Amino acid sequence: xxxxxxxxxxxxxxxxxGDPAWAPTMAGIALFESGGNPASNNYTDNHGTQTxxxxxxxxxxxxxxxxxxxxxxxxxxxxxxxxxxxxKNIGAWAGDAVGQQAVNIRGPLSLAQVEKTIQGGGxxxxxxxxxxxxGAGVPSSSxxxxxxxxxxxxxxxxxxxxxxxxxxxxxxPSLNPLGLNxxxxxxxxxxxxVAFSGWAIFIVLVFLFGSVLLLLxxxxxxxxxxxxxxxxxxxxxxxxxxxxxxxxxxTGAASSARTKSATRSYTAxxxxxxxxxxxxxxxxxxxxxxxxxxxxxxxxxxxxxxxGRRPTASQRASWAAEGFPGDRS
Numbered sequence: 128x129x130x131x132x133x134x135x136x137x138x139x140x141x142x143x144x145g146d147p148a149w150a151p152t153m154a155g156i157a158l159f160e161s162g163g164n165p166a167s168n169n170y171t172d173n174h175g176t177q178t179x180x181x182x183x184x185x186x187x188x189x190x191x192x193x194x195x196x197x198x199x200x201x202x203x204x205x206x207x208x209x210x211x212x213x214x215k216n217i218g219a220w221a222g223d224a225v226g227q228q229a230v231n232i233r234g235p236l237s238l239a240q241v242e243k244t245i246q247g248g249g250x251x252x253x254x255x256x257x258x259x260x261x262g263a264g265v266p267s268s269s270x271x272x273x274x275x276x277x278x279x280x281x282x283x284x285x286x287x288x289x290x291x292x293x294x295x296x297x298x299x300p301s302l303n304p305l306g307l308n309x310x311x312x313x314x315x316x317x318x319x320x321v322a323f324s325g326w327a328i329f330i331v332l333v334f335l336f337g338s339v340l341l342l343l344x345x346x347x348x349x350x351x352x353x354x355x356x357x358x359x360x361x362x363x364x365x366x367x368x369x370x371x372x373x374x375x376x377x378t379g380a381a382s383s384a385r386t387k388s389a390t391r392s393y394t395a396x397x398x399x400x401x402x403x404x405x406x407x408x409x410x411x412x413x414x415x416x417x418x419x420x421x422x423x424x425x426x427x428x429x430x431x432x433x434x435g436r437r438p439t440a441s442q443r444a445s446w447a448a449e450g451f452p453g454d455r456s
Contacts, residue, residue, distance in 0.1 A: 131163040131200065133245070134254035136182070143204035148235050149214065150259050151252075152225060153183070153207065155241040158250045159223035160184040165200045183207035183220075224248065352378065419449065 131139065136154035141147055161167035161182050172179040172186060179186040180193075181203035187193040196202045210216055214234060220226030224244050229236055236244075238259065242252040423446075438446070 131157075131165070131182070132254050133158060133163075133250065133252045134256050136163060137256050137259055139182075139200055139204050140208070143201055143208060145204065145208045145211075146213070146235075147259060149211065151238045151241045151255065152229050152235040153211070155225035155236070155245045155250075155252075156220045156223060156229075157182045157207075158245055159225055159248060160220065165203065166198050168198070183210075185210060423449070 133154050136157045137150040140150045140153045145153060157163060160179075161184060163182070165182055167181065167184070169179040169184060170190070172184070173188075177186045177188050178190045180197035182200060183203055183206070185193060185197060185203060185206045193206060194202065197206070210219055217226060217229045217233075221230045224247070225236065225241060228240065228244060238252065238255055242255075245252065
């Protein structure tokens with residue numbers, strides 16, 4: 128598609144409903160934004176978050192076309208007219224020199240102002256339309272009649288009947304008849320895939336969480352029915368059904384057997400302890416008896432005739448208390 132000149136851009140703007148007072152300004156903006164190339168698209172605009180389309184680099188903030196056929200010069204011009212909003216939204220083009228000047232003065236630039244600015248960017252206004260001097264109060268008698276414009280407030284789509292602009296076909300061939308773009312479609316597919324995978328991951332996590340809870344519940348039931356201390360409880364709970372009663376009876380029998388075994392072990396241990404204590408007492412008694420016998424033998428030696436002594440009264444009383452036999456004088 129051929130690149131449009133400054134004059135063609137002015138006529139395109141007016142033919143698609145644009146205010147003639149803004150024609151020089153918007154033509155200069157189109158040159159700075161796209162170089163006048165209707166097929167110019169910026170797929171990485173705003174740090175890669177959106178795609179800007181066509182002559183005036185129109186975007187809805189995504190990678191999708193705001194409306195189909197955005198590379199059609201007439202469609203792009205119609206969208207630019209709506210976006211400008213009579214001048215209140217000129218800040219949308221503040222990123223280029225012409226748009227920034229319009230923002231500064233809060234209105235359209237004169238042709239002389241636009242010419243000075245775009246010449247610095249290597250563009251020309253040599254074919255500017257006579258009578259379109261820009262600024263306020265621009266006469267429109269020498270311009271082509273503007274096409275009727277209406278916009279659907281729900282979808283943003285624009286209905287228009289473009290006038291014939293010299294050098295621009297009334298219905299320029301679309302670079303993409305279906306209004307699709309490989310980059311934007313890929314972005315949509317990726318977004319859909321991310322959303323779907325998010326739901327899939329959520330469902331898998333819920334399933335895993337539920338499985339873990341089920342396994343924990345089964346483990347608790349196993350512990351409840353297998354624990355010796357829980358035997359009576361298991362019997363009561365399980366006793367509600369025939370199978371449960373059998374299971375409860377088996378659990379109770381096992382518990383009773385374990386109790387009897389523990390009782391027998393305890394009894395045997397007590398008997399062993401009693402026998403040990405009895406033996407210890409007997410050994411101690413024998414030791415005491417031998418000790419007393421030794422003392423008696425010693426006293427017997429003390430009162431033997433070879434010593435020539437007689438026991439005292441206190442000794443005799445002590446011997447008598449200990450069972451010493453008689454007085455050996």
